[in-house]
Amino acid sequence: MNQGKATSPRIGIYRTRYLGDLILFVPVLRKLLERTEPRNLFLVVNEGTEFPLEQLGIPFFSFDRGTLFRKMHSLQSLKKMLKHQFFDYWIDLTLSDRSRHVTRNVKAGMRVACGSENDHRPGDPYDLFVPVDYNHGPGHVVDLWEQVFRKAGIPLPVSEKDGRIPVDPDALQSVDRFLLEKNLLGRPLLVIHPGGRHWFKRWPPDRFGRLATWWHQNRQGATVLVATEAEHTLIESVQSAVLPDDPVVPFFGTVPELHALFSRADLFAGNDSGPLHLARSAGTRVLGFYGSTLPGVWGPLPGEGGRVRTLYHSVACSPCDHTGCTLGNQNCLRQIPLEESLAVLERMEKDERAGSEERL
Template sequence: MQNAPFPLRNVEMGCDADRFELDDAMMFRNILIIKLRHIGDVLLSTPVLRGLREAYPDARLTMLVNRGTEGVLAHNPDLNEVLCLEKGSWQAQLTFVHMLKGRRFDAVIDLTDGDRSAIISLATRSPVRIGFNAEHRWRGLLYSQVAKPRPMDQHRVEYDLCALRALGLDPKPGLPAVFVSPAEEQVAEDWLAQAGLVSGQGAAPLVWLQPGARYSLKVWPPDRFAQLADRLVDRFGCRILLGGDQREREVAELVARKARCGPIVVAGKFTLLQFAALVKRCALFIGNDGGAMHIAAAMGTPVVALFGPTYPQRWGPRGGPVQVIYKGLDCRACYHPTCLRGDDSCMQQIGVDEVYGVASRMLEHAIARAEHE
């Protein structure tokens, strides 16, 4: 069990997979990449896009993702097109798959590790279909080649890059990337000015707290976020922003009511990339495991990541300075849909003092860096 926060390090990428001849791989001109997961998963797959663009500078790269995750790929220079898989009738689904078949992709790289995406991969009729099959299910038969990462508990960035090794490529380890437009940067600047939170020297440092998460088992108690906010404001005179999407606004408002420091609730007010522009201007991000955490790290913002039932060695944020607080409990017995540990659950074991200590050190460093810039 790990009772102390630890920094995440890049690990050497290992893959076991037969390869295509590189001369054959160079023939690829129209490639489909599939990632039917959540925002953080899509972001962690962006080093694959960089590797493909470097290997095939003239190829058309199309990415298929779930509706609602496409924002993280906006302005990505390595992609020509982003397609969204809609939730609809079977007829609509079949029409969409028929459209994919008509695109005549000469290679499909499925990064999803799921049955539905494997079926879509086969339906494209592409002669080259690379995918994962960690669960050793029947879907492995639908690919022309199964990528085999090793070890299986390596970080997801390296795991996904193993798909490129099956194409005969030797991708470099990379960091997830989010690209923000000047328009989104301006939205952030305008809002900060209107809120009286002007950035720059002499301004109070901004700390972004993300108290919500997609799954309740990943949520640190709201009253502890409130206590943390008050203690950070008392010591550093910082301003607290409480973030999240519209579904997480309720928990953000709950934290605001419990805190005496007057945090600003911004949950649900900004698009994904407007959030990225805002969090880039923050001295620190503190939050539960989720897509916002990954975006903050990718933007270079120092991150304190609170992990419970998921493994930071595989799903930890990559990018700027990161400290993970993780208790290392084995959650396989009760991860979903409920936890059997009650007050001894992994998130309950993370104390305010522990998070405050880590956050204070990181905030001190961030403030010192800002003063010397």
Template sequence: MPRPAPTLPMDLKYLQGSPVTPHKKPNEKNQDGLVCEGMASGMKSLLKTRQVLKRLFVFMRTVFLLSAGRFVVPRKRSGIPSKPVKILVISQTRLGDAVLSVPLLTVLHDRFPSAQIHVLANRYIREVYEMCPHTTGIMELESVFGPLDWAHGIRRIRREKFDWVIDLNTDGSLMPAVAAGYSAAPCRIGYGQDGRRIFFDAALPFPKEGRHMVDLILGTLAPLGLSRDRPGFDLVIPKAEERDTAAMLERIGVKRGRPVVGIHPGGVHPTQRWPAENFADLSDLILRSGEAQVLLLGGPKDQILLSEIVNRMQGAPIQFPPVTRIKGLAALLNNLNLLVCNNSGPLHLASALSIPTISFMGPTLAEQWRPVGEGNTVLRRDDLDCIGCNMGICPVKTHACMYGISPTEVFETIRNRLAQDSKILSS
């Protein structure tokens, strides 16, 4: 992929825990050649085709579900138990979504302190809920894609005899709604788009306007008459994880008392990732400045990308061993002064732990996925016509939203953040 030369103004405006701020006026024409009108036209055509095919599939599925629903879905019940004894929350599948659901568990616990709150989650994200003190139990789902795993999960749910089942999925996933529908709970709640409403006693219309994921999740509490104000993130990192992480940091050469900037380059889709060469250049700038230590971190799937960054660097960063557990990741993030990353699960976990972050947001829907809280800086090319395309592969073949953010600009942002941050590595 040819790398366009970034020519952004140096007076980059920064986001501090609020919606992104564009570099240029939205109606201003691009002068750097990153996105030409022909490419923009092709992108729009591709997006339109994708949307048409998706709508056709959703329409056919909805028609089938609504037609067959009255024959295959258990009858809806009237009334909602006012004092639930057992509540089941059906989680979404990714780390970031799971972290952003923690405030909902806090609301449920505060309102019903004697109720049992269980979570149905996959093996990957269950540790998020293990760190939440309001969780009574976790029902692990082996695979979110296997019908047999879901069938087994539904049998387990029915045996537990829950009073409320709340499905937090917002992407139209069918199997979580089916699990709620066949749970035998007196009250089943979830978003009812794409034919899912037949499985719920209280089916919520999916909002058309952009809303943050935390607010979408808390919106499932509306039928229960519960407050949708955002509480904090109640997460407790196990002491053993903190000790093990501190020992590992000392072993690999992290010096106490000096600022540590963590670099996590991973992301689900290629379009979400700032280029490896940019991470390498940024890391060298930090090391040459002497203002902070650079700690590269990631999971097993990020190791090739991390190796590429190290090979491109002139300096020698500190590398943390592959992180395989979410509790370990939380303990590691809690030792950073600042995390630089893409829009990813570690970003939302860090912001939930009140760790300052600098992140890059290109195709991602900003109003839905910006990090929560203060101390979060989002860099984004809002002057591009294609920004927020919400696609996993760049439709205009330039990756302009990521290449257009230079390492120098990010470095200046880091210097500003470190100057504001008095937190140092725990002694």
């Protein structure tokens, strides 16, 4: 074993938000893994966001997101688990009432938190507080997180951001069976995710349908629509805007299966959400639609040769706190016209062809 890794510190990390957040944290985890063994890391995350950690072999605890009773039971289970553990560093990247409560029960040499200045309270159980503006930056959120670790005295390599997540072999087999059954194997594949956590984080579904039509007409390709079982109406809205002969197939899969599907796709198009970052972690080209968050802070990790593009039109209230939207049909995502997205898509295809010729 590498001697440097053998003597490296134990680091506990509290990050209980969404799947996309944890995927964006992968570059930091990979840099930590250059310094330590996976067993020296421990993450607290939300149920349903564990996939990146499972693939990287990093120990974790996932909070139950069910009833209040189950949440309380989950909290007690975590406290019991932490009772007999010691961490050299405990890093709270969430800064919530629950994370404060957990931190008070953690045995650690140094407790660190980051968040808005307004969230920093007297009596907080932290030895170091690093102010971070998750709305405006400056800089990408990965850079902000790296800054927190370095200020805590945890050295991170100065290297490229590597957000790749290994594909699950079983999930890939399942996806290949799906593509074979739908007669999609070997066809240029566009995967569209029209959903989003809030209605105002969704580009209009009929415009996604027009992207699918363009893909079929210009690439002779097929389109797969990914969504949850509860989003059938949204899927139907996209399909209603597609010409009858254009092959558009819905896919309702697990997180590992979505990741495997993205690894088979030529292009992903979707809103600012977990699937967008999941597609990027699979190495897929990404066209992302942003409005209520800044792509410069929460956008997908950049790629070479125009493989990653984001569309964003600034409005006065962006970025917002996501508590609602008063703009209605004039909301920020609707400010992105179909024509602009098609022009960007054409440019991405041109760049990809040029890159393919250079690689020959």
